[in-house]
Amino acid sequence: MRKTLLSALAVAVLFGISSASSAQDSTAAMKPVLVVSFSGYDALFGDIEFLGKLGGNPDMAKGLEAMLKMMTQGQGLAGLDTTRPWGAVVETNGAEFPVYGFLPVSDLKQLAKALEGVGLQTEEADDGALKLETEGMPAPLFIKQQGDWAFLCPTAEALAKMPKDPSKALAGLTEKYDLAVQVTVQNVPLPLRQMLAAQLQMGAQAALQRQPGETDEAYELRTKLARQGIEQSISTINDLDTFLLGLAIDSKAGDAHLDIEVTAVEGTKLAQDFAAVKSGKTAFAGFVLPEASISVSSVGTLSKSTIEQQMSFIETIRGKAMEDLENQSLGEEEMAAAKKLLGDLLDLAKETIESGKTDTAMSAILKPDSVSLVGGAYLADGEKLEKVIKDVVRLASDEEPQVAEVFKLDSGKIGEVRLHKIAIPVPATPEGDRIAALFGETVEILVGIDKQAAYVALGPDAEAMLKKALEASKAEAGKEILPMKLSVSAGAVAQFIAAIAEDDQVKATAGMVAAMLAQAGSDDHVILTSEPLPNGTRTRLQIEQGILKVLGSAGQMASGGGPGM
Numbered sequence: 001m002r003k004t005l006l007s008a009l010a011v012a013v014l015f016g017i018s019s020a021s022s023a024q025d026s027t028a029a030m031k032p033v034l035v036v037s038f039s040g041y042d043a044l045f046g047d048i049e050f051l052g053k054l055g056g057n058p059d060m061a062k063g064l065e066a067m068l069k070m071m072t073q074g075q076g077l078a079g080l081d082t083t084r085p086w087g088a089v090v091e092t093n094g095a096e097f098p099v100y101g102f103l104p105v106s107d108l109k110q111l112a113k114a115l116e117g118v119g120l121q122t123e124e125a126d127d128g129a130l131k132l133e134t135e136g137m138p139a140p141l142f143i144k145q146q147g148d149w150a151f152l153c154p155t156a157e158a159l160a161k162m163p164k165d166p167s168k169a170l171a172g173l174t175e176k177y178d179l180a181v182q183v184t185v186q187n188v189p190l191p192l193r194q195m196l197a198a199q200l201q202m203g204a205q206a207a208l209q210r211q212p213g214e215t216d217e218a219y220e221l222r223t224k225l226a227r228q229g230i231e232q233s234i235s236t237i238n239d240l241d242t243f244l245l246g247l248a249i250d251s252k253a254g255d256a257h258l259d260i261e262v263t264a265v266e267g268t269k270l271a272q273d274f275a276a277v278k279s280g281k282t283a284f285a286g287f288v289l290p291e292a293s294i295s296v297s298s299v300g301t302l303s304k305s306t307i308e309q310q311m312s313f314i315e316t317i318r319g320k321a322m323e324d325l326e327n328q329s330l331g332e333e334e335m336a337a338a339k340k341l342l343g344d345l346l347d348l349a350k351e352t353i354e355s356g357k358t359d360t361a362m363s364a365i366l367k368p369d370s371v372s373l374v375g376g377a378y379l380a381d382g383e384k385l386e387k388v389i390k391d392v393v394r395l396a397s398d399e400e401p402q403v404a405e406v407f408k409l410d411s412g413k414i415g416e417v418r419l420h421k422i423a424i425p426v427p428a429t430p431e432g433d434r435i436a437a438l439f440g441e442t443v444e445i446l447v448g449i450d451k452q453a454a455y456v457a458l459g460p461d462a463e464a465m466l467k468k469a470l471e472a473s474k475a476e477a478g479k480e481i482l483p484m485k486l487s488v489s490a491g492a493v494a495q496f497i498a499a500i501a502e503d504d505q506v507k508a509t510a511g512m513v514a515a516m517l518a519q520a521g522s523d524d525h526v527i528l529t530s531e532p533l534p535n536g537t538r539t540r541l542q543i544e545q546g547i548l549k550v551l552g553s554a555g556q557m558a559s560g561g562g563p564g565m
Contacts, residue, residue, distance in 0.1 A: 031187040034090040037173040041082035050251040072117040079111030085174040101152040102166040108145035177246035185240040239270035254545040263536030276303040284361035284376040285479040286472025292363035293492035351380035368499030372459030386449040417448040484530040491517035491524040520546020
């Protein structure tokens with residue numbers, strides 16, 4: 001192992017070195033553009049110890065520390081203050097981009113000597129600084145102790161301009177995250193942001209070129225959507241304020257999470273879009289089943305600009321679809337019916353978008369021998385959708401009488417919800433046999449419609465599942481939920497893959513993971529959520545304790561000790 005602990009900082013320090021300058025000609029105040037924070041050595045080893053204990057390997061952190069001491073001839077990280085954070089910063093005053101990293105130290109020379117065993121090469125430089133080189137570094141760095149901090153810079157001259165307390169630049173990131181990267185987009189000089197926007201436009205020109213054999217209508221639709229995407233990207237670059245990526249392992253909560261936080265400049269179009277991302281009341285709380293292998297729910301409002309964009313998209317699709325219909329070999333009566341059905345469906349989409357409301361939820365239960373699903377979604381006019389469905393079935397039945405055997409309209413009711421059943425026979429083929437093993441010889445899909453919602457259910461006892469979800473939703477009507485939540489049971493998914501996979505290696509790997517996660521109980525979920533922030537949003541990927549147990553036991557398994565769970 002030839003890389004040093006300083007290499008991580010070296011990457012950040014050397015980032016942007018070509019534009020960094022040690023001469024500060026401008027009197028403008030420096031502002032942070034990029035900040036990288038690391039909570040420190042003790043925090044890292046605390047996380048490793050936590051993961052090791054979860055995975056039945058309580059000595060994992062001690063083992064890694066012993067390895068470090070062996071590599072440094074018993075010195076360890078002598079001279080490093082293990083209790084305080086590390087960091088790296090890229091700043092700008094609009095003209096220059098100085099870059100520096102910092103380490104908490106008690107004795108820099110002692111630390112440098114300890115790290116000679118892992119490939120660090122040092123050389124005395126001017127004014128008490130050290131020149132550092134090691135394998136993997138594209139250029140040398142200069143480091144100097146000032147007080148109880150050691151600063152790293154791309155030039156020795158830049159070391160004279162370091163702050164007294166660099167930890168202030170971390171702005172509290174280490175209190176929330178073990179590792180974090182924060183970019184303040186608005187501190188990037190406007191000319192650079194304009195240059196990026198111009199590059200996006202130039203790069204998009206290739207997508208605007210006509211493809212061989214592409215019709216006028218297809219080319220017009222594709223280029224219109226591409227231009228809208230470019231305009232949206234440029235607007236986002238101009239409106240973005242900050243971007244944060246943060247990782248935390250929380251031994252108290254017993255989980256880990258990765259956060260992505262994005263904020264916009266107040267009063268901008270992007271800030272208005274973010275303001276629409278907020279918690280709200282749902283009519284489908286009962287469709288998030290506690291036993292679900294996969295569940296997802298979302299609720300919210302659409303901003304004015306989002307509504308306008310989606311309405312424009314619908315109209316673009318309408319024009320293209322109507323033109324395509326004209327090219328079909330349909331009689332006059334059939335053409336009129338097809339255009340009406342398409343128009344009604346697109347009108348329903350427009351009405352739903354214009355309402356500015358979103359509300360949906362779905363759950364899937366995966367078992368080795370069955371798949372079940374139930375879901376519900378808000379519609380502006382459920383009765384219009386029901387009419388379209390009935391008209392489609394009627395027209396299809398006129399053309400193919402057997403369609404009437406597949407679609408059973410008005411098959412029943414659950415309260416005010418009208419049910420329609422789709423029964424699809426499974427063909428007697430190898431692929432059909434695999435489908436039949438999960439769904440039976442006939443795949444039955446239940447569609448439900450009421451005044452302002454559509455529902456779907458499939459699998460064994462689909463009607464009973466839908467009824468249970470509807471009743472639970474009624475009991476929890478108006479429940480406040482996050483703008484979005486996706487939950488996946490890793491154990492259930494692994495068990496399902498192990499049962500249906502055809503590849504022996506995939507089946508064996510999934511089976512091993514499923515067996516390990518089975519011991520985690522119900523704490524085996526990966527959960528993705530979004531929640532509002534002032535002028536922004538936070539998206540969080542949470543990993544529950546059961547999955548961390550598997551990760552914690554990975555080191556022991558790799559060393560031949562077998563799973564420690």
